[in-house]
Each structure stands twice: as C-alpha cells, then as structure tokens.
Amino acid sequence: MRRLLVLVPLAIAALLALRRPAPPPAIASVPAAKPASSQHSRKGQSLAKASSQSVVYVVGAIARAGLYRLPSGARVNDAIERAGGLLESADPASVNLAERVSDGEEIRVLRVGEAVPARPRSKKGKKAHTLAAAAAPVPIDLNTADESALASIPGIGPTLAARIVEYRRINGPFASLDELADVAGMTQRRIDAMGTYVTVGS
Secondary structure, eight states: OOHHHHHHHHHHHHHHHHHOOOOOOOOOOOOOOOOOOHHHHHHHHHHHHHHEEEEEEEEESSOOEEEEEEEOOOBHHHHHTTTTTTOOOOOGGSTTTSBOOOOTOOOEBBTTTTOOOOOOOOOTSSSEEEEEEESSSEEEEEOOOOOHHHTSSSSTTTHHHHHHHHHHHHHSSSEEEEGGGGSTTTOHHHHHHHTHHHHEOO
C-alpha cells in the first residue's frame, strides 16, 4: 500500500511533464546588412576626393624633391612649400609661382645661372614649370669658367666644380672633355651629360 502511494504521485508528475509543450527554438540574431546605397555613396565620395587632387613631381633647387599630392586649384608655390621651400641657390624667377598645377606635371626649380635642360612636351602638350629659353643654352668654357659657373652645370655642383678648377690649376687646360674622367668624383655619365653645356677652349 505504501509503495502504491509513492508511485501514484510520480506517475502523475511524469504525465504532466510529457504534456508540457516544448519551448520554442532560439532564433540567432543576424546583423542587419548595410544598405547598398550607403556603400555606393562612400565609394563615390572616395572617387570624387581622388579626382579633385593632383599629384606633381617637384625637383631641382628645393629642400625635398619628390611626389606630392595637392588639392584641386593649388598653385606652384603650394607645391614648393610642400617640398620644403627653395634652397639658397634657387632662382625664383625660373618658375611661375602663381600658376595652377595639373595632375602629372613636373615642377623644376633651377639654380641661379643654371641652363634650362631641353625637355620634350608631355602627352598633354605642357612643358614643365620652367621659363625655358627659346634658344639653346650658351656653352661654358671648361678652361676659363670659374667655380660658380661650373657649379651651375646640371649634375656638377660646388664640390665637383672646385675639384675641376683645382685639377686645371695643377695640370693645365683641358685638351678634351674626356680628361674630366681624371677628376675625383666624375663619372662617364656626368661627362656625357655635360656635353650640351660645356665647350673646351684652347
């Protein structure tokens, strides 16, 4: 009898448990996808920002030659300031500081007395920002030019100019341009590049 009294409540509890409905399955939360229009809008803004900028190459008598990205409508003066400014040897009149820059252009700042190198036109038909002379540069006499004149030759500079003058003082006038190979620091590439700017007088 006691055993029957114990089993009856257990049986009732088991029946109630079976009849209780199972809890609904949990629904995993999925992050909402970003609207396509928002993504396209951001891409459009990035492209618009890139197209409103210009990349220019600044070289010559400036502190830091290199490529610089400038906002639309920037002037040559802005590019030179980004490049660290003009050196003491720079000729400010060799560039138009007020001119607007365009994408892909080269801004070359010449040194005082430096001859303008001959450069072909770019695909856009624009030359570098230099006041290029219409006539060819006047050659410098290697046997009579002083250090200042020799230093103005592209690729030479004050150090090599002083060595050339010292070599000339010790060994006498140069008989040909090839004798520059005996000057410390001179390379054949430099000698070949000087051909346009130098003549060898008697």
